[in-house]
Amino acid sequence: MYDDGFPVYSVLHGPIEPVSLGDRAPVAEIRHNRFIRSANGKRTVYRTADGRGLVYRTRLSPGLASIVVLQPAEVRRAEQPDTWLTWRFLDDGVHGAWRLVLIGPDDVVQWVFGREMGIARSAGSDDDGDAPEWLAKGLKADSAYCITVIHDVDPDEALRRFGALDMEISTATWMQLRRRADFEDLDSEGMVVAAFALGPHTLLVEDGGHEAVDRPDLSRGTFAVSSFSSAEDAHRFLVSEDGEVLASFTYRLASLAEGADPTVLTEPLAEMGIGDIDEFDDDDDSLLDDVELLCQVAGVSPEIGDVTGPARGAILRRPDVRRRRFAYSA
Known part of the structure; x- marks a missing residue:
């Protein structure tokens, strides 16, 4: 066996x-x-x-x-x-x-491994698929990602809300942050987070984590949208305002959204050409583009230049470890 x-x-x-x-x-x-x-x-x-x-x-x-x-x-x-x-x-x-x-x-x-001997890499490693250029090429995260847009906060404030201390925040590109994490060979408690300015808003990106979809508190005093997708195509989506969940759904099934106001998704879905989300989800050939939905709900249009320049970022311990620290400080 x-x-x-x-x-x-x-x-x-x-x-x-x-x-x-x-x-x-x-x-x-x-x-x-x-x-x-x-x-x-x-x-x-x-x-x-x-x-x-x-x-x-x-x-x-x-x-x-x-x-x-x-x-x-x-x-x-x-x-x-x-x-x-x-x-x-x-x-x-x-x-x-x-x-x-x-x-x-x-x-x-x-x-x-993967070079001189011609060993095949994991499926999708070089295929950007249908992911937008800023995600697939800029962040090298076409199939597995956790991205969040927080309105009207700067990158440092977004990272503080996420749990970073000022001494943990530094300036580097996304590739430099990941390279540093690779060099330090983080254990399972480590994660990389970067914050990119999108005008008055911030795009928060997690590498190897999915905390933001469980953090409506990131939207306290403002509005936030998060989307998580794993390599195995597990998926979660969250819209929150002032710390309250407006809409949340899994597996790209927006018709099953729950929260204080799931209708917050109606107009953005219509902009994507989806007038009847129940009919869309019932069609086996339909697959919701969660990244486009996030951009529609948040009202942003990232470009590759927005995520390839210097960002504010931090290498943090995973959520369960940090939450214990917050509990003690509280």
């Missing part, structure tokens, strides 16, 4: 305990119940159930992970003498990141 790719029980031998080989090992030793895992536990490599390939799993956030399989032919090519599979932080001058690598004698990198 296998659980999430690991053998856990044998009818002949009973329970099977996974065995960690640390954060590096020869490829040939990663088999059966043996695996390697990065020091912070975010990345794991283990054998496929048939023993021929390797599974490379990266935990993105609680309950969300990226899984890519190294095919048998590529695994065989990596089974070279005097080599080890491990991770290294590589800086390509654009966006440094921790990469899965094969190292040889004298600690020399032999190949990098």
Whole structure:
């Protein structure tokens, strides 16, 4: 029996305990119940159930992970003498990141996962799809994102509302912030948040988080709209005003919106050509463009230049940790 790719029980031998080989090992030793895992536990490599390939799993956030399989032919090519599979932080001058690598004698990198060996990356990694340019190319977040527009607050105030202390806020581009987070190799309690000025309003962007869709308090004294989408297409949408939920729905089903005033969505949907949201949601071929809806409700039209320049940002601890801190201070 296998659980999430690991053998856990044998009818002949009973329970099977996974065995960690640390954060590096020869490829040939990663088999059966043996695996390697990065020091912070975010990345794991283990054998496929048939023993021929390797599974490379990266935990993105609680309950969300990226899984890519190294095919048998590529695994065989990596089974070279005097080599080890491990991770290294590589800086390509654009966006440094921790990469899965094969190292040889004298600690020399032999190949990098997804490069020299031609290993296919996760589906959609280079496809911007139908996402607007500012989201797909500017923020590199075409399929997984959490974005929020808060009216009439500046970026620093938006970050303070989100939980950042003044000493945690700095100026950097989105790519620089993510690059710093990659270099620091944040654990599951870390998250990156950036705030971009859109005229008098602020666009708040979370990397690896989805706190804003649970935070109507971000709109205290004003108006806010948030949309979250995961790589697995889980989705949530929130419209709030002065700390009160006006409309909230999941899975892009705006017809099921709940809150104090779901009709706040009616006119923006009509602007998108959706006059009957019930009929739209009942059509299996229809898929609500939540990013366009967010822009319509918030009355903004971001462009790629709005999100590629310097922003105010912070690297924070995840919400449950910060909320304990707020409770103590209160």
